[in-house]
Amino acid sequence: MFANHKGEIPFVILSLPFLAGIGLALYLPFQVSVTNLAIIFACLSIAYIVLNISYKKLALYKHQWIGGVLVNCILCCAGCLTALNYSDLSKADHFSKIQVQYLTVKIDNEPVIKNGLVRFAATVIEGIDKDIHLPMSGKLLISINDSSAFNLNYGDIVLVPAKYNAVDPPFNPGEFNYKQYLAHQNIYHQAFLYPRQYVVVQHNTGNPLIAFSLQTRKQLVARFNRTMHDSSAIAVASTMILGYKADLSEDVLQAYAKTGTLHVLSVSGAHVAIVFILLSWALSVLNRFKHGKIIKTLFIVILIWAYALLTGFSPAVNRAALMISLIIGGNSFYRYVNPLNLLAVSAFALLLYNPYYLTDVGFQLSYLAVGGLIVLQPVLYKCVQIENKWLDKFWKLCSVSIAAQGITFPLSMYYFHQFPVYFLLSNLFILLPVLTIMYIGLAFLLLSWLLVVCTALAYLLEKSIILMNKGLILIEKLPYASINNLWISKIDCLLIYGIVILMFYFLFNRNKLLLNLGLALTLILFVSVGWKKVDSEKSNAITFLNLKKQRVIVFKMGENAIVLSDLKPSDKNYRYSVQQGLDSTKIENIKVFSFTEDINLPYLRKRGNLIRFQNKSIVLLDSSFQKLNLTPPLKPDYVYLTHNPTVSINEVNDIFNYELLVIGADNSDRYIDSGKKHLTNSGKKYYVLKRNKALNLTSD
Known part of the structure; x- marks a missing residue:
């Protein structure tokens, strides 16, 4: 869905320099002084205010580009400042800059138990050195090899020795950059502890709402374990419905990754949309009353955010929840808002809260997929005119899958080095099972106190997931189901995106210049890939x-x-x-x-x-x-x-x-x-x- 003019999508236009500023702060090879950047930001802002006051006197209407340049520079500086200020390592009271004997830390998230180890991220509250307590900041990744640590929970305060190491960078070619991955979560150090090396000082000091959410999710996962028998079905149900990924096996992940359906295992926009459709249907009776529509809207928004809380507030869920809240809010007051603008508003709000979300792969793919559905899907759908009602609906579903895959596959290739050949088949196949699993799963969670109903729903849920898994495994085993080892550079990724965008615009307005530019970029891409191939063969x-x-x-x-x-x-x-x-x-x-x-x-x-x-x-x-x-x-x-x-x-x-x-x-x-x-x-x-x-x- 395109905008007729820039006034329809102001947040899209204003968000671009802000995103660029965050990107510059995160990926520039040199450090930028926060003080100097703040001075530049203040000077640019003052200049903008002065120019607006003297708009007529200086006849700036003849040079409108000056205001645009200033606004873009201000927003770019704001993005840089937001990202730099978010970094804990730059703070003077970071625990790595002060030598002490012990650290008091608070567990930030739900501890994960895997292979006998308990692992969690923790915020350092204070350092202790010879009975002197010093306030400190920073995050620490802690792993404990002790079965007693299985009882640790979110919000617990733990006393640990101040013995930690900086996270190692990747040492070997092609290795996953775990150091960068943790740095984008503000974690730069890790500690490994054994029995009697830690003491629990206090329990349940975290945010009561998040603590309640995590505890409730743990109980719901336990219900899946009590009433279902197949371990892979339990893991998929916990992940799809509740966003609990700790129990997923490598085989299950590979089956979904190689068929292009990995997005199903990430609670995101599609899952929130399913919840929204269910709530709209269940609360439709309120439309009969005078203020029923507003009451219905409030209920839906509250329940959607409650669901987001239950799934751990992932960036994809937050984006979907915020966007749906804005859409139904606008509809309640009979106001049309361009979906692209709503998408930009949600991105801006989330990045203002945590600029490091921009580095999250799920965040990037989620926003690209939704953007593709808003912009690309209508164009693709109109390219083929089908008179038959059912074939037309089938083509509409196909265009949705192609649009989402078309805009995300370059980034998927860059991060995961593979391309699912039968993505269209697998996405069409899982459509009905996903709807069935989500609705049965939600009914199971709501009615689990009824033993007979709970048992029946658990049986249906388990069989539905097993059927979906078997279908995806069959697709995975088809000849040439996945093209692997697609290692591309950042430049190659940008070239592919350039080709995709140019080809899309060509379909939209049939301008031959766009087609020629797309073919030129394709040639450059082939030369780049071919040169690297030849160079590798000779080395x-x-x-x-x-x-x-x-x-x-x-x-x-x-x-x-x-x-x-x-x-x-x-x-x-x-x-x-x-x-x-x-x-x-x-x-x-x-x-x-x-x-x-x-x-x-x-x-x-x-x-x-x-x-x-x-x-x-x-x-x-x-x-x-x-x-x-x-x-x-x-x-x-x-x-x-x-x-x-x-x-x-x-x-x-x-x-x-x-x-x-x-x-x-x-x-x-x-x-x-x-x-x-x-x-x-x-x-x-x-x-x-x-x-x-x-x-x-x-x-x-």
Whole structure:
């Protein structure tokens, strides 16, 4: 739905520079002074006020662009200031800037129990040092390996030792940037605790409304567990209806991701819309009364926000709840408001509250999807005129799915590196099951106190979810169901968005210039992707990866790779720290060997502890290394020390005349520290993998 003129969508236009300001503050490679930025903001605001007062005197109506430039600059500065002020790390009383013995923290969210660990984010209230209590700020991610911690809840105040570490950045190619992910939640440090290292000081000090919400959700999830039997059905029901994701298995997530239906497992706009439709129907009787429509509106708004509270106030739910509240509020007073403007209002309000929402993938995809439905879907729907009533309805559903997928797939490719080929089929398939599951689930929660009704509803709910899961698994197993390993850069992502937008506008007004521009961007995209592909095929490299307890070396020869690893490809750490890097560098043919195996291939040979890759030689030194029958000085290119070798680094230097010494991350701090002192004095080249990025060495 387009705006006839800019006056219909003022918030869309005003939100763009504000968003740009937040983006600049978050992603600029250098720090900006808050004070200097505040001065610039004040000067621009004063200039704008002065120019408005002197509008006629200065004849500014002849130069209207000046006011537009000033407004955009003011809003951009406001976005920057909002983001910079939200960062806890910049505050003087952040706990990392003051040395104390203990920290008093308050649990911010519902603790998650997984693999025997209890994990939660906590806000630091104060630091304690020799009976001195100092007010502090900042957030800390805490993990506790103790079954007694299973009883911790939101709002509990806990005393912990002031022993924490900065969150590590990604060390290996392609690894998920967990440090950045937590930083966008204002978390920069983490602590790992064991039994008797923490004390619960006080219970239930959090927001009573949120505490009630989380406790209620926990009880409702428990009801699902008591009345349903299939674990995957229970997990999907808890996620779809209540937004509780802790129990979802990797297999279930993969099935939904590869079929393009992952949005179903995130309580968002569609779920809120279903609740809205149900409430509108249930409260339609109020329309008969004089002020019934206003009363109905108030009830619906209150109940929708109650549902949002129950699901944990996720950005997607907040957006949907706020937007629906504005729409039904406008309809109640017979006022038309452009949906794009409402979308911008909700985004502006949420980002004003928390500018870091802009970095949330769910937030980005949610707003893009709704924007696509508002703008793209009507155009796509009108492109095909169908006279048959039912076929026309079917095409309308198809256009909804295509519009949402068309506007979100570049971002999905950038973040998740895959494209679901049968997204249209899977989205049409789940339409009826999702409606059924949502309505049965809501009825179950409302009527769970009636035993017979509760049991019947639980049975129907479980069977509906199992049927939906089986259908999606069948679609997932179809040939070419998903195109994987689609690693694109930010520039590529922007190029794809440029193509999508230009093609959309071409469908709207049939301007051939837009088509030509779209084709030009397509050509640039193909050249970019092709160049990277050719460059990858020509490049050869040796990469020593950084894993805490395991050794991994990747020998890349164009599209082929040999992986020497202590891990098996089925291991979680392999998929997380090794496979991602292989995929990101366009490697297609991979062979995995253990360090105990000998290898005899055209471009790589390994016998015992000696490796030859093209014209480079590597010696592996570990705890089993023996100095017997060695005639120094040997001249390998690289020596790789792992598993705390029995020889000292001083002895290594006597035996080998190497180009570079690589010290593995699995060595002890004591061994590394003693070796670094000697290496510094000797002037030898070395690289320590521990707490450093993987070492990538190009090879001819």
